[in-house]
Amino acid sequence: MVSIRKWLSLVLYVMLVGALLAACSSDxxxxxxxxxxxxxxxxxxxxxxxxxxxxxxxxxxxxxxxDGGTLTFSSFxxxxxxxxxxxxxxxxxxxxxxxxxxxxxxxxxxxxxxEPWSLAAELPEISEDSKTYTVKLKPEAKWTDGxxxxxxxxxxxxxxxxxxxTGSPARSTMEKVAKTEKVDDHTVKITLSEVFAPFQYSLVxxxxxxxxxxxxxxxKLLDHEYGKDPAKTVTNGPWxxxxxxxxxxxxxxxxxxxWGATKPHIDKIVYKIYADQNTEVQALLKGDTDxxxxxxxxxxxxxxxxxxxxxxxxxxxxYEFIGFNFKEDNFPDKFVPFAxxxxxxxxxxxxxxxxMVDNVLKGTxxxxxxxxxxxSWADPGDNAVNYEYNPEKAKxxxxxxxxxxxxxxxxxxxDGKKFSFELEYNAGNSRREAIAQVIQSNLKEVGIEVIPxxxxxxxxxxxxxxVGKYQTILLGWSLEDPDPNADSIFSSKFFPxxxxxMGWYKNEKxxxxxxxxxxxxxxxxxKKVYAEIGKEISTDLPYIFLYRYGNATGIxxxxxxxxxxxxxxxxxxxxxxxxxxxxxxxxxxxxxx
Amino acid sequence: xxxxxxxxxxxxxxxxxxxxxxxxxxxxxxxGGPTEVLVAPGLSPEAFEVQKRNLGLDQPAHIQYVRxxxxxxxxxxxxxxxxxxxxxxxxxxxxGNTFVLMGAAWLVAMVIAIPWGIYNSTRExxxxxxxxxxxxxxxxxxxxxxxxxxxQQYFSLKLNWFPLSDMWTMGKKGDIGDLLMHLVLPVCxxxxxxxxxxxxxxxxxxxxxxxxxxxxxxxxxxxxxxxxIFRHALRNALIxxxxxxxxxLPMLVSGAALTENVFxxxxxxxxxxxxxxxxxxxxxxxxxxxxxxxxxxxxLLADILYAVAxxxxxxxxxxxxxx
Numbered sequence: 001m002v003s004i005r006k007w008l009s010l011v012l013y014v015m016l017v018g019a020l021l022a023a024c025s026s027d028x029x030x031x032x033x034x035x036x037x038x039x040x041x042x043x044x045x046x047x048x049x050x051x052x053x054x055x056x057x058x059x060x061x062x063x064x065x066x067d068g069g070t071l072t073f074s075s076f077x078x079x080x081x082x083x084x085x086x087x088x089x090x091x092x093x094x095x096x097x098x099x100x101x102x103x104x105x106x107x108x109x110x111x112x113x114x115e116p117w118s119l120a121a122e123l124p125e126i127s128e129d130s131k132t133y134t135v136k137l138k139p140e141a142k143w144t145d146g147x148x149x150x151x152x153x154x155x156x157x158x159x160x161x162x163x164x165x166t167g168s169p170a171r172s173t174m175e176k177v178a179k180t181e182k183v184d185d186h187t188v189k190i191t192l193s194e195v196f197a198p199f200q201y202s203l204v205x206x207x208x209x210x211x212x213x214x215x216x217x218x219x220k221l222l223d224h225e226y227g228k229d230p231a232k233t234v235t236n237g238p239w240x241x242x243x244x245x246x247x248x249x250x251x252x253x254x255x256x257x258x259w260g261a262t263k264p265h266i267d268k269i270v271y272k273i274y275a276d277q278n279t280e281v282q283a284l285l286k287g288d289t290d291x292x293x294x295x296x297x298x299x300x301x302x303x304x305x306x307x308x309x310x311x312x313x314x315x316x317x318x319y320e321f322i323g324f325n326f327k328e329d330n331f332p333d334k335f336v337p338f339a340x341x342x343x344x345x346x347x348x349x350x351x352x353x354x355x356m357v358d359n360v361l362k363g364t365x366x367x368x369x370x371x372x373x374x375x376s377w378a379d380p381g382d383n384a385v386n387y388e389y390n391p392e393k394a395k396x397x398x399x400x401x402x403x404x405x406x407x408x409x410x411x412x413x414x415d416g417k418k419f420s421f422e423l424e425y426n427a428g429n430s431r432r433e434a435i436a437q438v439i440q441s442n443l444k445e446v447g448i449e450v451i452p453x454x455x456x457x458x459x460x461x462x463x464x465x466x467v468g469k470y471q472t473i474l475l476g477w478s479l480e481d482p483d484p485n486a487d488s489i490f491s492s493k494f495f496p497x498x499x500x501x502m503g504w505y506k507n508e509k510x511x512x513x514x515x516x517x518x519x520x521x522x523x524x525x526x527k528k529v530y531a532e533i534g535k536e537i538s539t540d541l542p543y544i545f546l547y548r549y550g551n552a553t554g555i556x557x558x559x560x561x562x563x564x565x566x567x568x569x570x571x572x573x574x575x576x577x578x579x580x581x582x583x584x585x586x587x588x589x590x591x592x593x
Numbered sequence: 594x595x596x597x598x599x600x601x602x603x604x605x606x607x608x609x610x611x612x613x614x615x616x617x618x619x620x621x622x623x624x625g626g627p628t629e630v631l632v633a634p635g636l637s638p639e640a641f642e643v644q645k646r647n648l649g650l651d652q653p654a655h656i657q658y659v660r661x662x663x664x665x666x667x668x669x670x671x672x673x674x675x676x677x678x679x680x681x682x683x684x685x686x687x688x689g690n691t692f693v694l695m696g697a698a699w700l701v702a703m704v705i706a707i708p709w710g711i712y713n714s715t716r717e718x719x720x721x722x723x724x725x726x727x728x729x730x731x732x733x734x735x736x737x738x739x740x741x742x743x744x745q746q747y748f749s750l751k752l753n754w755f756p757l758s759d760m761w762t763m764g765k766k767g768d769i770g771d772l773l774m775h776l777v778l779p780v781c782x783x784x785x786x787x788x789x790x791x792x793x794x795x796x797x798x799x800x801x802x803x804x805x806x807x808x809x810x811x812x813x814x815x816x817x818x819x820x821x822i823f824r825h826a827l828r829n830a831l832i833x834x835x836x837x838x839x840x841x842l843p844m845l846v847s848g849a850a851l852t853e854n855v856f857x858x859x860x861x862x863x864x865x866x867x868x869x870x871x872x873x874x875x876x877x878x879x880x881x882x883x884x885x886x887x888x889x890x891x892x893l894l895a896d897i898l899y900a901v902a903x904x905x906x907x908x909x910x911x912x913x914x915x916x
Contacts, residue, residue, distance in 0.1 A: 072763070078867075080676045167643040219647060223677045246683055247867070248859050249763070270763055275854040275863050279758060283857070286750055286757040458626075458872075 070268040071559065074280050074289035078247050078273050082235075083227025084206035085160050088169035095271055097576050098252045099235040100206035101260075103135065103154065108568045108577070110376035110482035112200050116262045117238065119149055121186075124203065130195045130521045135203065137186040142259045143234040147211050151182045156210035158190065166218040173202040173481075197521045198483035209234050238264040248273055281554070284309065290556040293575040297431065300362050300552055308557040314569040315550035317479040319368045320432075321543040322347075322423070322439065325470055327504040337419050338472075342401040344541040348387035350394035350446045351439060357547050360434045365547040370534040371477070371486050374548060375570050378484035378527060380534025387544075394446045405447050412447035420449035424464060425474040427454035432474050435546070439474070468495070468502040476549065480572045484530045487514035490542060505542040601896075605889040612885045613662065613878065620874055621654045627674040627872045648674050661878065671875035680879045683864060688846050688883065690760055691853070691860035693772070695845040698780045702787030707834065710795030714803060714830075715822060725792050732789025741782045741855040748778060758857035779856040783849055794837060799830040832903050839895020843887035847880075 079092040084100060087093050103119045104112040114120050119141050125134040141149035160166050162174040178193040192199060209226070212234060216224050225232045230241040238260060239252035250271040254264050272289055274280040281299045283289045285306055295303055295311070303311050324344065328334035338344050357365040366374065369384035403412040403419060412419040423439060425432040436452040443450050455464065464470045477489070488499040491514050492506040510533060517529040538545070553567060553575045561567075568574035627650065645651045649660065664671055670680035713722040749757040755777050756762065765771045802808065803826055811825045812818075850862030861880060868876040 070763075086676075164643060167647055222647070223672075228676060228678060246678070247687070247864065272763075274758075275857050279854060279857045282745060282750070282757055288757055288759070458623075 067265050068267045070270060071266050071291070072270040072272050072289045073291045074272045074274055074283060075292075076274050076277050076280050076294055079244070079250065079271075081222070081227035082233065082241070083208060083221070083224075084157065085166060085168050085170070085208050086222060086227065087206075091271075091273070093573065094576070095241075095250055095252075096206050097237075097573055098239045098269055098271075099233075099237045099241050101141065101149075101237050102206055103137070103203050104200075106204060106482060106571055108375070108571065108574075110373055110378070110571065112204060117260045119207065119236070120203075124200065126521055130197075131192045133190045133192075133199065133203070134183070135188045135190065137188075138259075139186050140259045141236060142257070143209055143211075143236050144240050144255060144257070145234045146257075147209070147234070148185075149207065149236050150185050150210075151188045152210040152214075153207045154188045155180045155182060156214055157205065157207045160208065160213075160218060160221070163218050166221060170205075173205075195519050195521065197518045197526060198481070198485040200521075201481050201483045207236070239269060277551070284554045284556060287556060287558075290559050291554070291575075293551060293553045295552040295554050297360075297362050297364050297551075300364060303552070303554050310555040310559075312553040312555070312567055312569055312575070313364045315365055315548045315552075316574065317373055317482075317548070317570050317572060318476050318550050319371070319479070319548045320435070320474065320476040320546045321368075322546065323473045323475055323503050323543050324505070324541075325468065325472060325503045326506070326542075327468060330469060330471055331421075333417065335417050337414075337417070337421055340401055341540055342397050343403070344544070345387070345539075346394040346397035346401070346446070347443065347448070348541060348544050349390045349397065350448070351387075351442050351544065351546075352389040353387075353546055354389060356435055356438050360431060360438065361547065361549055364552050365549045368545040368548050369538050370545060371479075371490070371537065371543070372484045372530060372534065373479045373482050373570055376482055376484070377523065378530045380531040383531040384534040384538040386538075391442075391445050398446060403447070410444075410447060411449050418449065419447065420451065421471040422451045422453045423472045423474055424453045424455055424460065424470050426457040426460050428457075431549070436474055465502050466496060468504055470502075473502075482572065484526070484533075485514065485518045487511075487518070490514065490537065503542060507536070507540055507542070510536055510540070601893055605893070608889065609882070609885055612881065613665075614658070616878060616881045617658050617661070617874075618654070620877055621657070623872075626650060627874065650674070661875070665882075670879045673873050673876060675871065675873070680875050683876060684861070684879050684883070687859060687861040687864045690858060691847070691862065692845055693760075694776065694779055694853070694858055694860060695783065695849070697776050698783035699787055699841070699845060701780055702784040702791055703838075705784075706788045706791035707795045710792045711799050711822070711827065711830070713792070714796045714799035717800070722796070725796070728785070729789040729793050732785045735785075736851075737782050737786055737849065738851040738855045740785065741779065741852055744778045744781060745855070758855070760859055779852055779858060782852055782855075791834075791837075795830065795834055798833050799826060802826045802830045805829075828902070832899060835898045835902060836895045839891045839898065842891030842894065843884055846887050847884045 073094070075091045075094060077089065077091045079095045080089055081087070082092055082096045082099060084096060087096055101117055101119045104123075105115045105118050107113045112123065114122055119137050121136045121138045125136075126132070127134075135154060137149060137151065137154065139148070143149060158174055158177060158180050161168040161170050162177055164171070176192045176194060176196045176199060178191045181189040181191075183189050212226055213221065213224065227233055228244070230244050233241055235241055235255075236259070238255060238258050240255040241250070242253045243249070243251040250273075252269040252271065254267050258264070272283075274283060274289075277294050277296045278299065280289065280292050281295055281303060284292050284295075285303065293316075300311070300313070303309055324338055326336060326339065328336055331337070338347065353367055357363065357367065367386070368374070369386050370380050372378050372380060398412060401414075403414050405411075406413050406418070409418070423436055425436055433452075433454065436450075440450040440452055465473070465475070488494045489501055490505060490507075491499070491501060491511050492508075493499070493511065494501040495504055496502055513529055513533045513536065517526055517533065520526060520529075537543075548570075550569075553569065555567075565577070568577040571577060627648065642651075649657065652660075661671065670684070672679050673683070709721070709725060713719070713725050716722060745757055748754050756775050760772065760775055761768070762771050762775075808821060808826055811821050816825070846861060847865075850866050852858070853860040853863040854866070861883075865877070865880050868880070
C-alpha cells in the first residue's frame with residue numbers, strides 16, 4: 001500500500017514538473033514563429049511594378065492584374081453541398097460561384113446575359129408562342145474530368161430538380177416546364193406549360209453532371225458524394241475544388257485546363273469559415289481574410305476606422321416590411337383596425353423610415369417603396385408612392401377615416417374599439433427588435449398602440465407565418481431571383497398553404513396585373529405592367545415597405561478591381577460580380593502592400 | 594475491486610441509456626425541426642414533406658429513437674440531415690481540437706494554481722494571498738468572451754504579437770510552433786477561469802488540513818515546516834483536488850463554446866452551438882453521448898484515484914479488502 005501511495009506522489013510530481021516544462025517549451029516554440037511576418041507570405045511572387053493604393057482606378061493594360069497568389073474569402077457558415085440540385089444556402093452558393101459555371105449570368109440591371117464564362121453560347125431563342133426556349137451550350141465547355149458539358153447535363157438538371165421525389169429546394173423554378181428535348185449534343189428545347197416570363201431566370205443555374213449522376217436514384221442523390229467529396233466532384237468553372245476541411249475552410253485552385261476563353265488570375269482561393277460574423281469582421285481587420293460579405297451593422301463603424309478596407313455599404317437584394325394581416329379571425333371582436341386604405345397610408349406617413357435607416361441601420365439601408373429590385377429593369381422608380389415622414393398628415397388622415405382620440409388613454413378609437421395591434425418579429429434579431437421599438441414610438445405619437453412581440457423563429461415560421469395567424473409582422477424578403485414577379489406573396493391565388501400571401505391580402509386589380517406581368521415575354525410590355533403594380537401596391541399598402549437592408553461588404557487592401565468589375569450589391573451574389581472575369585478576374589488582383 | 598468495477602460499469606450503461614432517452618425527448622420536444630430550419634419561409638410545402646419523408650422525420654419520436662439507438666449499438670452515429678455527412682466526420686476532429694485547447698488551459702491553470710494555493714495557505718491574507726483572491730474574483734466575474742475580445746484587440750490587432758484566431762495558419766497545419774502561437778490567447782482566457790477556481794480550492798483544502806491534529810503533532814515533534822507542508826499536509830490536501838480534477842475531465846472535451854467562437858477554434862463547443870441552431874439531432878445526440886461518457890469515466894477515475902491516494906477510502910460493497 002505504501003508503495004502505491006509513493007507511486008502516486010511520484011506521478012503527481014512528474015505531472016506537475018512535466019507540465020511546467022511543457023509550458024516553458026511552449027514559450028520557446030512561440031518565439032520562433034513570431035519571426036514570420038503575420039499572414040500571407042506566399043504572395044511575394046506578385047512583383048507588380050505598381051504598389052500604389054489607387055485601387056479605384058481601372059488598371060491600364062500594362063499594370064493589369066497579376067497572375068498567381070492566394071486570396072481568402074470568408075463566411076460564417078459552412079457549405080452544405082455544391083450539388084446544384086440541392087443548393088439552398090449562402091455558403092454553398094458562394095462556393096458554387098467559383099466552381100461551377102452557370103448557363104446564363106446576370107448583368108448589373110438584372111438582365112440575363114452570356115458572359116465568356118457562361119455555359120450558354122447565346123441568349124435563349126424563344127418561340128413565337130413564347131412557350132419554347134431553345135438553349136445552345138458552348139461546345140468547348142468541359143467538366144474537370146475532360147467530359148464535355150452537353151445537352152444531357154442541362155436536361156438532367158432540369159428534370160431532376162422538377163422531380164418531386166428529389167426534394168430539390170429549387171423545384172418551384174422548374175414547375176412550368178412541360179418537357180425538355182435534346183436537339184443535338186449542345187442544344188436543348190424546353191417547352192413550358194404556359195407563357196411564363198420569369199422562367200428566363202430559372203436558367204441562371206449551375207448544372208449537375210449527368211454522366212456521373214444519371215444512374216443514381218433521385219431519393220439517394222443527397223447521399224451521393226457528388227457535391228461533398230472534392231475528389232469526386234467534377235466541376236466546370238475556372239477553379240476546381242481541392243479541399244473541404246469541414247467547419248474550417250474550403251480551397252479552390254485555378255484549373256489549368258479551364259475551357260473558358262478568359263482565364264482566372266488568382267491561383268488559389270481559400271473560402272474560410274468563421275464561428276460568427278463578429279469573428280469574421282475581426283479577421284478582416286487583421287488581414288486574415290480579404291473579403292467578407294457579412295459585416296453586421298453594429299460593426300460598420302469599427303471597419304470604417306480602418307482606412308485600408310473598402311467598405312461597400314449599399315445593401316444587398318433584401319427588403320424589410322411591416323405586413324398587415326387582413327383576416328378578421330386574427331383580431332379580437334373580428335375588428336381589423338387597418339382594414340381601410342386611408343388608415344394604412346396614415347401609418348406609412350407616421351413612420352420615420354429615414355430615421356430607421358440612419359439610426360438603426362447606420363446608413364446600411366436604402367428606402368423601398370415597392371417590392372422590386374432597385375436599379376433593375378423592372379424598378380418602377382417614381383411610379384411608386386414615397387411616404388415622407390409626416391405625423392401631422394397621418395393624424396389628419398386618421399381623423400378623416402373616423403378615428404377619435406381618447407384623451408384619457410391617448411389611443412385612437414373607432415366605434416368604441418381602440419387602435420391597437422401586435423407586431424411580431426423573430427426573437428434574437430436585434431435589428432428587428434430596435435426597429436419594432438421605433439415603430440412603436442412613432443405610432444404612439446399619432447395615437448396607435450403597437451405591442452411588439454418577439455417569437456422564436458422556429459415557432460414563428462410554421463405556427464404563425466405559414467398559416468397566416470398574426471396581426472402584423474416585421475419581416476424581410478430576399479429578392480434572390482431578379483424577376484419582378486411576386487404573385488406568390490401578393491396574389492389572392494396564393495393564400496396559405498398554397499403560397500406566401502400570409503396576410504390574406506386580396507386586391508383584384510393587382511391579381512390581374514400579376515398575371516399580365518408574367519404572361520408576356522416582351523420586356524417593354526412587362527415594364528409598364530410593373531410600373532402599374534408599383535403604383536397600385538404602394539397606394540393600397542398590403543405591406544409598409546420599409547427599406548432595403550443587409551450586411552455591408554468589406555474588401556481588404558490586397559484586392560483591387562476595375563470599375564466595370566466592381567461588386568454590384570443589388571444582384572444576387574453581386575459581391576462576387578465578375579469575380580471570374582478573365583481579362584482581369586473581377587479584377588481581384590494582388591497588390592504589393 | 595473487480596466486482597466494484599463491474600457494478601460501476603453496469604450502472605454507467607444504465608445512466609448513459611437514460612441520458613439518451615431524456616436528451617432525445619428534450620431535443621424532439623423543442624420547437625422546430627431540421628426541415629423547418631432548412632427551409633426558409635417561401636418554399637413549397639410539398640418539398641417540405643418530401644424532405645421529411647426522405648429523412649425519416651415523418652415518423653413518431655419513439656420510432657425515431659429506436660432506429661437511432663439501434664444504429665448506435667452497431668457503432669453508427671448516423672448522418673447529418675441537411676447533407677448526409679457521417680456524424681463522425683464532423684465530430685472526431687473537433688474533439689481532438691477541443692482537447693488540445695482545454696488540456697493546455699487546464700494544465701497551465703493547474704501548474705500555477707496548485708502551488709500558488711498551497712503557498713497562500715501558509716501565508717494567509719498575505720500579499721500573495723490577496724492578489725490571488727483578487728485574480729480569482731476577476732476570473733469568476735469576467736465574461737470569458739469579453740476578456741477574449743480585449744486580448745485580441747490589444748495583443749493581436751494592435752501589437753501583432755499573436756494570431757487573432759484559428760488553430761493553424763493556412764497551410765501550416767501540423768507545425769507545432771504555429772499551434773502554440775495560436776494557443777496563447779485562448780489559453781490565457783480559459784486558464785484564468787480555471788485558475789480562479791483551483792487556486793481557491795487548493796488553498797482552502799490545504800488550510801483545512803493544516804488545522805488537523807496530526808499536523809499539530811508533526812510540528813510538536815519538531816518536524817521541519819517544509820516537511821510538514823509537503824510530506825504531511827500536501828498529500829492529504831491533494832485528495833479533494835483529485836476529485837475536482839476527475840469531475841472536470843469532461844470539460845476537456847465538451848469545450849467552451851464562447852471562447853471557441855471568439856477565437857474561431859474548430860472545437861466541439863462551437864460545433865454544438867452550430868448544430869443546435871441547425872437542429873442536427875444526430876450530431877447533438879453524439880456530442881451528448883461523448884460528453885456523458887466522459888462524465889462517467891471522470892467520476893470513475895476520480896473514485897479510483899481517491900481510493901489509491903487515501904487508504905481509508907474503500908471501494909466495493911463491503912468495504913473492499915482488495916484496496
